[in-house]
Amino acid sequence: MTDVVVSADWLADRRGEVRVVDVRDAWEFEGIGHVEGATNVPFDSYRGDDGEAGKLPGADAFADLLGGAGVSNTDRVVAYDDTHGVFAARLLVTAELYGHDPDLLHLLDGDFSAWQREYPTTSAATDPDPATYEAAFDTSGPLVGIDAVCEAIDSGATLVDTREAWEYEEGHIPGAIRLDWRELVDDETRGLLPEADLRDLLAERGIHPEDRVVLYCNTARRISHTYTVLRHLGYPDLAFYEGSLTEWEREGGDLVTG
The missing domain is CATH 3.40.250.10 (Rhodanese-like domain)
Incomplete structure (x- = not known):
């Protein structure tokens, strides 16, 4: 077994080494709270009808979105939602399809609830510094x-x-x-x-x-x-x-x- 899906303890031990992405709606991120330091990239923002296939948002749109959220191509990313991980997994798969190294992509096991049970949360605003994110659809991918x-x-x-x-x-x-x-x-x-x-x-x-x-x-x-x-x-x-x-x-x- 690999560490694609990681525990709250795993994340707590590596908070300073990873980019944490919360894919819930903005009102949940701000009103309910979030993992300290997490950046908010709501699910609807990386779904579209004008991308390379299906519901992909398009490489340029995805690059602008993640770059604006402070995520770069070399970041180790941990994503979470509050729906058993299904929306967060979609972000990770989308990133992989646009060329992000899959070994750097992780899903938080047990979603936000697992973190909230064991660790403190915050409602403080997160204002990440923009980053450069290069996205190109990987035609040899999955x-x-x-x-x-x-x-x-x-x-x-x-x-x-x-x-x-x-x-x-x-x-x-x-x-x-x-x-x-x-x-x-x-x-x-x-x-x-x-x-x-x-x-x-x-x-x-x-x-x-x-x-x-x-x-x-x-x-x-x-x-x-x-x-x-x-x-x-x-x-x-x-x-x-x-x-x-x-x-x-x-x-x-x-x-x-x-």
């Missing part, structure tokens, strides 16, 4: 398009649908395995299940580390969390279908119900 998904189906790769059961039953890509992203999370701790439980669940569903794993949902938000967890567990061959079911249906892809 993002794949619809043709690669069709090839994955034909080649026997493991296709994973990370949506809820009712969504899967209404229609999914042929051959897809259902794994609701929330099944990887412990509702009580708000963090990931213990590693042994995660591996048992994945093995039970037929999602193995030696497989090529292609992930999708509806708009590539939920797969961001599953992708991050599988990276944390050391799965080496992961593909991220950014267009997800939205594009698949628009392009006339077959769906299986039930």
Whole structure:
């Protein structure tokens, strides 16, 4: 297992060495409080319809956003939200797709609640010094398009649908395995299940580390969390279908119900 997903204790020991990014809405960041020194980059600010694929914001927009938040390409980043990490994971995946070294990208396990239970928070304003952030869409990265998904189906790769059961039953890509992203999370701790439980669940569903794993949902938000967890567990061959079911249906892809 790697340290892609890190604990509140891990972050507390390294606060001066990392850039902490809070992706909640501004009113939560200011009104509820945040990790001291964190900068606020709300989820809606790095989602768009004019980027290179799916809901990516575009390289220039993302560079301006993170640079304005004081984040540079060489920073080690820890992101968090208060929704089990799904929105924060989307920031990390977006950064990776625009060329940020994935070894420098971390998700706070247990989200803001985990930090708040153990460590002090602040409502003080954060005014980071602007930084230079260079973003370029990585065409050799984990993002794949619809043709690669069709090839994955034909080649026997493991296709994973990370949506809820009712969504899967209404229609999914042929051959897809259902794994609701929330099944990887412990509702009580708000963090990931213990590693042994995660591996048992994945093995039970037929999602193995030696497989090529292609992930999708509806708009590539939920797969961001599953992708991050599988990276944390050391799965080496992961593909991220950014267009997800939205594009698949628009392009006339077959769906299986039930």
